[in-house]
Amino acid sequence: MQHILTLNSGSSSIKFALFEEDAVLVETVHGQIEGLGRNAPHLEAKLRGAPLADERLDAASAADHEAALGVVLEVLQRAVGRTEVDAVGHRVVHGGLAFTRPIVVNDDVLNDLQKLIPLAPLHQPHNLSGVRAAHRAFPGAMQVACFDTAFHRSHPWVNDTYALPREFYDQGVRRYGFHGLSYEYVVSRLKEIAPLDEKGRVVVMHLGNGASMCAIRDGQSIGSSMGFTALDGLPMGTRCGQLDPGVVLYLLEEKRMTAEAVTDLLYNHSGLKGLSGLSQDMRELEAAGTPEARQAIDYFVDRIRRELGAMAAIxxxxxxxxxxxxxxxxxWRIRERVCQGFEWLGIALDESRNRASHSLISSDQSRVRVRVVNTDEEMMIARHAARLLKQS
Incomplete structure (x- = not known):
């Protein structure tokens, strides 16, 4: 039996899952540590769906990704005893032009991925910190990088380029798209539960603290709301989404902001948090009921609806x-508001199904099937790592 650990390393968190593979992949442990580098980091973990850990950690035990991996090891030993990890699969946000499929990480690959940090400054450094820490913690394990951009490399040229001089496209300035591991998993689920949809024209909305939409035909990405970086498209928890580039020029030239200050503004203080002045958490915004919170939600919904019309055209x-x-x-309220008024496109929700978050929430009369799929990026990463293990 082989064991595969998956890691999704963020700026202040690390999500992890342990999979066993005999005939099939089975997730045994799933958890996360939030608040890395802060005073009271929090560990939560489950063993086969049952609570395993829910506790505050001292700051030193989760000061950085390497320290946090020590905690992960302790959790795994508590759950399944001393287990040899055969492979560690990592979510890496940006693969650039060169990395269009999962790959075994060596020093050369790591150096190449380091060069892509300017394209994903909020994610890439922490993804790579997780790779380095895992290499030290599991020196005998295969390290596998799985890229959020890889799924979108099937874009036709018109959905992949910007109207800039051609040399910039050749140099890599293009629409990469992100959340590819989530979209890839959703496509795999559709193949199981709705094969006709998987072969058809599908719009998938990955809506969370990071948010994007993808136009998929016959299982292939042909358009994404995100572009060169993970800033583009829909407004997100703290990221601005679509923005006139002239705004950036104005901030630099007229407001005399530094490039670092603009980066911090667009990545960390915009989106739902910036619009509401309150929070990036949709649950808090819905509960708050302030005019600013309502406007933040209104804007979020409106941009999704605009993008849905664009995806229908694509x-x-x-x-x-x-x-x-x-x-x-x-x-469910967001889903309801997004779909309202799209009867002309063939979308009609079933109110009770939607409020109960059923897997199929469209009405029986709806020409367009509307589904809710629980995405599982960890499972997708584990599948890729298992495949590369078999090939090694």
Whole structure:
């Protein structure tokens, strides 16, 4: 039996899952540590769906990713005893032009991924910190990088480029798209539960603290709301989404902001948090009821609806819509508001199904199937790592 550990390393968190593979992949442990480098980091973990840990950690035990991996090891030993890890699969946000499929990480690969940090400054450094820490913690394990951009490399040229001089496209300035591991998993689920949809024209909405939409035909990405970086498209928890580039020029030239200050503004203080002046958490915004919170939600919904119309144009019609991600899977009011008024496109929700978050939430009369799929990036990473283990 082989054991595969998956890691999703963020700026202040690390999500982990342990999988066993005999005939099939089975997740045994799932957890996360939040608040890395802060005073009271928090560990939560489950063993086969049952609570395993829910506790505050001292700051030193989760000061950085390497320290946090020590905690992960303790959790795994508590859950399944001393287990040899055969492979560690990592979510890496940006693969650039060179990395279009999962790959075994060596020093050369790590150096190449380091060069992509300017394209994903909020995520890439922490993804790579997790790779380095895992290499030290599991020196005998295969390290596998799985890229959020890889799924979108099937874009046609018109959905992949910007109207800049051609040399910039050749140098890599193009629409990469993100959340590819989530979209890839959703496509795999559709293949199991709705094969006709998987072969058709589908718009998938990954709505969470990071949010994007993808136009998929016959299982292939042909358009994404995100572009060169993970800033583009929909407004997110703390990221601005679509923005006139002239605003950036104005901030630099007229407001005399530094590039670092603009980066911090657009990545960390915009989106739902910036609009509401309150929070990036949709649950808090819905409960708050302040005018600013309502306006933040209004803007979020409006941008999704605009993008849904654009995706319908890219696909020349829609056969199915899929909601996933934390907001997409649990915020029924957002799903309801997004779909309202799209009867002309063939979308009609069933109110009771939607409020109960059923897997199929469209009405029986709806020409477009509307689904809720619980996405599982960890499972997708584990599948890729298992495949590369078999090939080694």
């Amino acid at each position: 696909l020349s019609g829609i056969d199915a819509v899929v909601f996933c991600g934390g907001i997409g899977e649990y915020a």
